[in-house]
Amino acid sequence: MDFWRFADQDSLGGIIALIPSLARSPAWLVAIAGCLLLAFLVWRTIRALQARLTRAGTAVRDGEARNRAVVDAMLDAHLVVDRRGIVSSFNPAAEEVFGWPAAEIIGQPVSLLINDGGLAARQDWNQRSDWMAAQPRTRRRWVHPRAGRRRDGTLFPLEISISDFSVDGRQLFSCTIRDLSARWDQEARLRRLAAAIECAGDAIAIMGADQRMQYVNAQYERQTGYLRDEVLGQKPGHGGDADEVYAGIRDAVGQGCAWTGRVRSHRRDGSSYDEELTVTPVLDAGGALSAYVAVLRDVTRRIEADLERHRLAEALRHCADSIEIIDAQGRIVYLNAACEASTGQRLDEVRGSRPEALRDFGADAASYEDMLNTVFRGGRAWSGTLKVITADGELREEDTTVSPMRDDRDRITGYIVVKRDAAERRRLEAQARQRDKLHTIGEIAGGIATGIGDPLRAIGERLQRLERAFGGLDALLADLTALAGDSRPVPPATLAGCLQRADADFLRREIRGMLAQSGEGLERVAGIVEAMREIAGTSHGDEKTAADLNRTIRSTVTVATAEWEPVAELHADLDPRLPPVRCVVADISLMLLDLLVTCAGAIAAGNAGGLRGKGIITVGTRHLGDWAEIRIGHTGHGLSPEARRALFDRRVGPENPVLAMAHEVVVQKHGGSITLDTGGAAHHGVVAEFIIRLPLEAGAGSSRTAA
Structure with missing residues (x-):
């Protein structure tokens, strides 16, 4: 409080004017002086308090401002x-x-x-x-x-x-x-990054500036065979490569550059493997090298796969068959050399084009449409023969197989097309059939030689005996000639003596018997020769002719006599009303011959297993509507389950060569069927019986099913 603010000029003058009057009293002077002194002291105290309060308020306001500034900042x-x-x-x-x-x-x-x-x-x-x-x-x-x-x-x-x-x-x-x-x-991202590094498919190692291991992930342990505790704090060792390779790595990362290349490394067990290595330097904020990150990938299998792919690519390129690869959209992506040669077009010219750019399929539109429906729309493999017109206008038949290629999720990624000239295939098949015929004939050649040689040998022996008989006859004729030259009458006793010396009755019986037996032998030889002639080829190539199936069977049985006669009796039941069957007689004969030999072998195997005596082979024919049925059975061992199943599978031929021929001749060439009945001893104790059904007319098998 400011004391002097109440003292204006007038009041001050009044107070001063009172002083002289009051000064006459000493008490008043003391009182006035005391008041003045007290007023002065009060004023000084108030002024000091005001200054202190002002400073305190300023400090408080400054403190609050600072605190607010700190809080706001x-x-x-x-x-x-x-x-x-x-x-x-x-x-x-x-x-x-x-x-x-x-x-x-x-x-x-x-x-x-x-x-x-x-x-x-x-x-x-x-x-x-x-x-x-x-x-x-x-x-x-x-x-x-x-x-x-x-x-x-x-x-x-x-x-x-x-x-x-x-x-x-x-x-x-x-x-x-x-x-x-x-x-x-950020911590979640770091955890994800750490988990990704730990679970990465590549081996990852982190090294400090001193090149000592600070971290390795799980793949590093699996790839190298070393545990973390074994490598942390250690420097990486050299692999199988020269020191120059690792010196190059150090030089590159020392200059702050990443290095990528392939090195040869060793596992803990001492085995070596190829490794793709990337080493990247890590710099701190000041640009100084603080760490290295190494990413190691085992590429041994990839190198082997690359080599395998290279071999496969070379095999495809040099394959004699034409090979095309088409992508999932039906565009050409690969042609091998044979395909380029057969079409006259290079891959660079037709890449990305449709297959129609290589050939004209208009000559066989139905088969081409069937292939499209099966492969491109149905996703299944297709095999067949396509008639195509080449760029030169030549009509060609090609055996074609189209197969879809699928990934690990069973999705179609493309198609592979393998083609082969059908004319070449037919030529090879003809050669194979000829070889089969020669092989079959070669197998029974010994039996045929026996069948012809034994009668001829017997005839030779009989001719020798006949020659000796004619010696006695010559002596008789000489005696009779001498008697005829004498003009005297010949007594009956003399004639009787001549006949008795020559044993005329014996000569008559011996000569007649030897001639009859020789005739039978010659007939047997003639029958075998005639049967061989029919089997060797009464048909020309694949030409089908109307044939007497019963006669064909008789001829085949005759040729195979030497095979079955030592081990079995043959019972034939041939239907005399069986009409002619349109077939390739030579193929049917060879097929029946193989089956007869198979039956004889089964019986021989049964005898070796403890059976005694001859077995029985049954051969029969029957007319069933539009089909002719042939049954060939035996009492020996039956077929294996695998061979039996193969007979019913029309998609693939049996592995047994005999059954393969039967399947090809009956099913593929004649449109018939062949099955095996193992229902037990239906008659004569037969344990296995082949049932063959052939259409009476060519082509009937394609429109009907053998019941």
Whole structure:
């Protein structure tokens, strides 16, 4: 309070005017002097208090400004809450974190910012004060994954630190809140990266600037055979390559450049393998080398696969068959050399084109459409013969196989087409059939030689005996000639003596018998020769002619006599009403001959297994509507289950050569069927019986099914 502000000029003059009158009294002078001194002291004290209060107010205001500046400059959100949970302070960082402006959130409950369940039901700030007082300051910090609530309602992880303080007797809480979203996202990315590195298919090693191992992943252990504890802190050793390779790696990374190449490494067990290595230097913020990252990939199998693919590619390129590869969209992507030669077009000219660019399939549109439906629309393999017109206008038949290529998910990725000139195939098949015929004839040549040689040998012996008989006859004729030259009559006793000496009755019987037996032998030889002539080829090539099937069977049985006669009796039951069958007689004869030899072999095998005596082979024919049926059975061992199943599979021929010929002749060439009946001893104790059905007319098998 300023004392002098009440003293104006008039009042001061009045007071001074009173002084002389009062000065006459000493007491008044003392009193006045004391008052003046007291007033002066009071004034000085008030002035000092005013200065001190001014300085204190300025310091308080400066402190508040500094504190506010510090709080506002904090990177973490900061707010002050009273015991009722009402926000009284909200810094800019809090505005950024929560999305609320300070003007709107101050005076509002803190539950708008903090998720109710995020602080373990401690939202009663009165109870919090007592609870916090009992907690050490190191425990006044919490982290919760979904405790923060932004203005838009989204929850986020936060770290909150709470401390209490008092102002004018009011207890307040200082809350420092840190948004952990970015840090947790970064930590999650680091964890994912660490998991990816740990689970990577390539081996990964991290080395320090001193080239000592600091980290290796699981693939490194699997690839090298070394455990982590064995390599951490160690320097990587050299593999099978020269030191120059590793010197080049050190030079490259020493200059801050990555190095990539292939090296030869050794596993812990001493085995070597090829490795694709990439070494990358890691620089710190100052550009100094701080670490190396090495990525190692075992490429041994890839190199082997590349080599295998190269071999396969060479095999495809040099294959005699024409090979095309078509992608899933039906475009040409590969032609081998044979295909280029047969079509007269190079791969570069037709790559990406449709297969029709190579050939004209109009000459066989039905087969081509069937192939398209089977392969491209049905996703199945197709085999058949296509008639095509080449670029030169030549009509050609090609045996074609089209197969879809699939990936590991069974999705079609392309098609491979293999083609071969059908004329060449027919020529080879004809040669093969001829070889089969010669082989079959060669197998029974010994039996045929026996069948012809034995009668001829017997005839020779009989002729020798006949020659001796004619010696006696010559003597008789000489005696009779001498008697005829005598003019005298010949007594009957003399004639009787001549006949008795020559044993005329014996000569008559012997000569007649030897001539009859020789005639039978010659007939047998003639029958075998005639049967051989029929088997050798009464048909020309694949020409089908109307044939007497019973006669063909008789001829075949005759030729094979030497094979079956030693081990079996043959019972024939041939249908005399069987009409002619249109077939290739030579092929049917060879097929029947093979089956008879097979039956004889089965019986011989049974005898070797402990059976005694001759077995039985049955041969019969029967007329069944449009079909002629042939049955050939035996009492020996039956076919194996594999061979029996093969007879019923029309897609592939049996592996047994005999059955393969039967399948080809009956099923493929004549459109018939061949089955095996093993139902037991239907008659004569037969254990296995081939049932062959042939269409009476050529082509009937393609439109009817053998019942």
